Amino acid sequence: MNQSSIIDIISPIMAGPSSSHTAGAVRLGLLARNIYNAKPDKITFKLYNSYASTGKGHGTDKGLLAGVLGFSVCDKRIKNVFNTAEAKEIEYEFEFLQDFNRHPNAVDFVIEGGLNMFISGNSVGAGEIEITNINNFMVKLNGKYNTLLLVYDDVPGVISTVTGIIQKDKVNIASLHCDRSGKGKDASMCICIDGDLSRDCFKEISDLKNMYIVRYIKKLES
Amino acid sequence: MKHSISTFRQLYYTCKEQSKQIFEVAIENEVDKGDYSEYNIRLQAKKTLDAMKEAIKEGLSSTELSPSGMSGDDCDRLQKRYSNNRSILGTTAEKIMKYALATSEQNLRMGTIAACPTAGSCGIVPSVLVAYAQDNKIKEDAEINALITAGEVGRIISNKMALAGAVGGCQAECGVASAMAAAALTQMRGGTVKQIINASALALKNVLGLTCDPVCGLVEIPCVKRNPFLAIHAVTASELSMADIMSKIPPDEVVDAMEQTGQLMSPLLKESSKGGLATTKTALALAKNILK
Numbered sequence: 001m002n003q004s005s006i007i008d009i010i011s012p013i014m015a016g017p018s019s020s021h022t023a024g025a026v027r028l029g030l031l032a033r034n035i036y037n038a039k040p041d042k043i044t045f046k047l048y049n050s051y052a053s054t055g056k057g058h059g060t061d062k063g064l065l066a067g068v069l070g071f072s073v074c075d076k077r078i079k080n081v082f083n084t085a086e087a088k089e090i091e092y093e094f095e096f097l098q099d100f101n102r103h104p105n106a107v108d109f110v111i112e113g114g115l116n117m118f119i120s121g122n123s124v125g126a127g128e129i130e131i132t133n134i135n136n137f138m139v140k141l142n143g144k145y146n147t148l149l150l151v152y153d154d155v156p157g158v159i160s161t162v163t164g165i166i167q168k169d170k171v172n173i174a175s176l177h178c179d180r181s182g183k184g185k186d187a188s189m190c191i192c193i194d195g196d197l198s199r200d201c202f203k204e205i206s207d208l209k210n211m212y213i214v215r216y217i218k219k220l221e222s
Numbered sequence: 223m224k225h226s227i228s229t230f231r232q233l234y235y236t237c238k239e240q241s242k243q244i245f246e247v248a249i250e251n252e253v254d255k256g257d258y259s260e261y262n263i264r265l266q267a268k269k270t271l272d273a274m275k276e277a278i279k280e281g282l283s284s285t286e287l288s289p290s291g292m293s294g295d296d297c298d299r300l301q302k303r304y305s306n307n308r309s310i311l312g313t314t315a316e317k318i319m320k321y322a323l324a325t326s327e328q329n330l331r332m333g334t335i336a337a338c339p340t341a342g343s344c345g346i347v348p349s350v351l352v353a354y355a356q357d358n359k360i361k362e363d364a365e366i367n368a369l370i371t372a373g374e375v376g377r378i379i380s381n382k383m384a385l386a387g388a389v390g391g392c393q394a395e396c397g398v399a400s401a402m403a404a405a406a407l408t409q410m411r412g413g414t415v416k417q418i419i420n421a422s423a424l425a426l427k428n429v430l431g432l433t434c435d436p437v438c439g440l441v442e443i444p445c446v447k448r449n450p451f452l453a454i455h456a457v458t459a460s461e462l463s464m465a466d467i468m469s470k471i472p473p474d475e476v477v478d479a480m481e482q483t484g485q486l487m488s489p490l491l492k493e494s495s496k497g498g499l500a501t502t503k504t505a506l507a508l509a510k511n512i513l514k
Contacts, residue, residue: 003228004380006252006373007266009339009402013273016329017288017441019341020386050388050493054439057290057512059332074273079332104388104494125386126340194256 014073021058024123029067032109032119034217042091046108052096137188140177143220145192153210154180154187171195227251228381230473237415245367248374267366273336274348281324288330290512293442297323317353322450339376339385342441343399345449350403371409372402375422383481387434387493390484396452397429403456421463423473433491435498437505
């Protein structure tokens with residue numbers, strides 16, 4: 001079991017009022033921002049269940065947008081994010097939905113721009129979050145580790161090649177999560193690592209054949 | 223590999239065998255897990271402590287209402303009361319109640335707070351810790367030790383159950399915060415390891431089954447006022463424990479009971495706002511006005 005740390009318990013330092021509905025929302029937005037890794041033209045936020053029914057009162061909508069804009073969980077601008085210059089540069093809308101098949105605090109980011117992307121995540125309590133789906137690949141990303149996210153052609157040997165390159169950096173792999181849409185089709189890999197990946201290593205992986213999406217997502221500050 | 227600490231029993235015996243305090247063992251345990259250094263942990267505790275003090279300061283001087291308009295001016299009322307009338311509990315208790323309200327109100331007006339362990343329960347640990355430290359000239363280092371002690375208590379409980387109202391009801395949020403505050407206070411008062419852990423267990427035992435039924439689904443009613451209540455509750459736990467009044471049920475079993483109670487509680491009473499206070503006639507009328 002992945003135990004929490006003292007630091008998780010006595011943080012985050014955040015703009016209120018709810019760790020799951022405000023800070024969690026900012027953190028989900030920050031991860032979505034890092035996964036997309038470019039300036040979007042338009043974002044549609046789909047809030048589900050408790051996020052939909054109490055989101056406005058908790059500033060969940062403000063938090064999600066603030067995160068996507070790169071504000072930290074304790075940024076004083078969150079409260080008035082709709083009026084910030086940053087927010088006026090992108091188009092965004094919110095949908096409030098109920099779906100009992102989804103987590104009580106679930107959100108989808110539908111991002112349009114140079115690349116269209118679909119990202120889903122949940123706020124699982126006390127500001128802790130998880131990204132569970134990127135472009136319909138099941139992933140496992142919680143912002144607690146530096147994470148390498150790859151989407152690539154499902155050909156033999158990719159996992160060993162990638163982990164071999166990471167090994168050169170002498171960093172330890174904390175977890176490895178793979179998924180694919182079908183044999184020989186697209187595949188995804190989410191590698192959480194202890195420590196930091198070097199630029200060379202990242203480039204070597206980016207330059208591999210058959211890689212569509214390569215992202216190095218830094219862990220979130222607590 | 224050393225076994226990391228995941229129960230109060232392990233924590234107690236490790237402290238006893240090594241003649242160490244809880245915060246020392248907690249830091250070593252955390253460092254052993256490899257994600258953080260002692261420096262990281264003390265630095266986060268210092269940042270959290272600073273944020274707590276800042277939230278108290280800002281909360282004491284604000285009467286701004288929450289976006290819903292339902293709350294935000296109660297700390298001001300209490301301060302006015304205490305400027306002319308003393309509390310029967312003494313000045314530290316006055317401070318504790320004021321600070322708990324100040325922090326909690328700061329939270330609902332989207333001010334900056336430290337979620338400890340959660341935002342809804344953010345007034346409990348700081349009010350007890352900061353008020354006692356101010357009135358007893360506790361140095362910052364000792365405040366940080368007390369906060370780490372509180373964090374260790376929260377961490378051990380969180381190994382058994384998620385600290386979220388939606389999972390365990392308010393016992394898992396304000397209840398756990400009260401147990402953490404009881405530990406921090408007992409640490410600052412020079413309590414033994416046994417007294418500190420026992421204080422947490424006493425506090426937890428007395429909140430089993432506490433529901434999370436926020437009106438309109440917002441962290442306001444009953445959350446804001448619950449913060450000063452459970453801050454004083456933490457003081458009671460520490461008082462009893464310093465007198466060696468022991469929980470007959472061992473701390474880990476209390477946590478098991480709490481986890482079981484959380485599971486047995488209806489989802490209607492766990493942060494869904496579909497029962498309890500949230501569905502009273504008045505709450506439904508408020509919801510109609512606020513959530514349109």
